[in-house]
Amino acid sequence: MSTARILVIDDDPQIRRAMRASLTAHDYQVTDARTGEEGLEKLRSAGFDLVLLDMNMPGMGGIETCRLIRSSSEVAIIMLTVSNSEKDKVGALDAGADDYVTKPFSMPELLARIRATLRRLPQPPDPTDLRQLASQGVEIDLSSRQITVRGRTSHLTAKEFDLLSYLLARPNKTITHRELLQAVWGPDYGDELEYLRVFVNRLRKKIEPDPSKPQFLVTEAWAGYRFQLPKQSPLQGVSEP
């Protein structure tokens, strides 16, 4: 895993130098970019596994850069924010980031976040469950991380896909917030409810026929989330043409 390619986008040369030196020492391949525009350009040419993106940059800001990256790529993104406020964190996640780190951060913390973001789920969902979903008009392609809901195809980011896979592997069962966070993000997580709120909303936009009235990704108030698999009954067994 430690050969992952990381793109650092930050306007501060000192931070770029520190990141390059530290991350290279931890066996990552590091490329850097001074602006959002340059970062987007570099992302186009080479396959990166993760982007470290500064939130406050002159020109195109971090949030806008994040949105643009997300519109065309499912690469993992960690935002570097200055403010510790809930608003900024949710703003970063909403723009499509997978995680955020508040400046100034310690290197072990950043490395843990990078590992958590690059970490993949060991256990894919059961194929029979997927077939059952397909009968409801929801088709999931595990290899390309693609999902098709009633003819509309969406790509999922790695974390979105992991979250959905984890829920799909345990259909009709409520999974607690803590379990989901630790399974998908890693053992250091457990209280970051805002991650789940934002990611579940992102997933609902991609898979629910009507995201405001979710029928698959169901919220269990104060407890967690559940993937509601439709029962296989003769009446419901026929999918829409």
Place this chain on the structure above:
Amino acid sequence: MILITGPAVPERRFFPRLFLQQVLRVVGRVLAALSLIAAITFVLHRLLHVNATTTGLCYLVAILIIATSGGLIESTVASLVAMLCLNYFFLPPIGTLTIADPQNWVALFAFLVTSLTASQLSARAKRRTKEAIDRQYEIERLYSLSRGLLLTDATKPMPQQVIQQIAQAFPFRAVTLYDRHREEIHRGGEDDTPELEGKLREVALRSTVFLDSPSGLTITPVRLGGRPIGSLAIRGSSLSDAALQSLLNLVAIGLERALSQEAVNLAEVSRQSEELKSTLLDAIAHEFKTPLTSIKAVTTDLLSDPSYELPEHQRELITIAVEGTDRLSRLVTDAIQLSRIEGGKFTLHREIQFPSSLVSAALRQMKSLMDGREITVSARDDLPAVWVDAGLIQMVITHLLDNALKYSPSGSPISISARTSDGRVMICVIDQGPGIAEDEQSRIFDRFYRGKGEQNLKGTGMGLAIAREIMDAHGEQIWVVSKPGEGSEFCFSLPTARQGGNE
């Protein structure tokens, strides 16, 4: 609905110069009317020799012409003179003012009544027409004024524009507006107005009309909903009562609109300055934290990796650098938080929140600093929702927690309680630290105040000041209960959603 009432204002006043002109004009028209009667008499008596009936009809025609083209005075005088001429020149015995045949008395009387009635009717019709035209002019002018007031330029002072619009729309010789709210006087019109300030003030204050007939000056109060908001002095007004009232209504609405516009502008300016301050502080935070980030990343990386195998004294030196970075970072965060909220000049984004979720959000934020300390939370399930700015209240809780963590021995328990008291929700953070002496208790909420003793140097001296600013902005209290040796209890109150007037 806006209702403005005022006592009646005399409709018209005559000024000496104007009066003389009018008298001369009437005399001229009377002379012209008499000449016409004389001419008819001459033609009929000397040239045509017609009978009395024809003459009477001719006179009637002439009188109708005079009444329609002139006024009541001319036609009445002409009627009397024509009656005398008819009697003298045409009714026997001719050449005297006596009448022989009683039938002719009746004819003469009928002629007089007919001619006088015709004069009256035609004069009245003429007056009505003139009045109608005057009203139409007034309405047109009021309309153009109201249109002008709607299209005022928001960048210029409204009262001055109101007065300019009045001077443009109405042919007043001078018009002066006193704006009671701004204590300003605005002038318009061609003539200079003598100093009216005292009178304008008096009229606005006592809400009565002031009249000065010789100079043709009227000062009327401008009222909005019965409340006097200024006064208007007009010289050379020929407006009807109704038109004057409409004019005053328009002025009142114009002034009121200006006031509300000003309030909106003021709010906008304060919002913009708040936004500017916020942007500036964000930029400062970014500038400070960027170099701190590279220092912290580098030093923590050096410390974390055992493969570097640092000698003990170097490890100690780098640890000092890391701690210095953390401290500077906290100082920057606190200083920026404090300047963001100080003076209470910021907007609260209140929403309905549950006390327990505020506490758990603050605990989540503090997790990395808790160092494995045990923090117990006791909150009743049936606590009412509160009406607060969630981000700021979480900040208060984190500062109190931070305080408790710093100033109590590591390993000693900390507890948070939430309960209702006097219809409010009270949240307390309780530690088992050394406590605070009574003389210090009143000062710990002051900015940059730090308790005596070396361990107090860990703080920035801003956390409790920030907490108090936030509570002040909510209109709520924060206080401490403590005794040396017995720990401290920091508490603050929150309004319930019901008290906040929301649902």
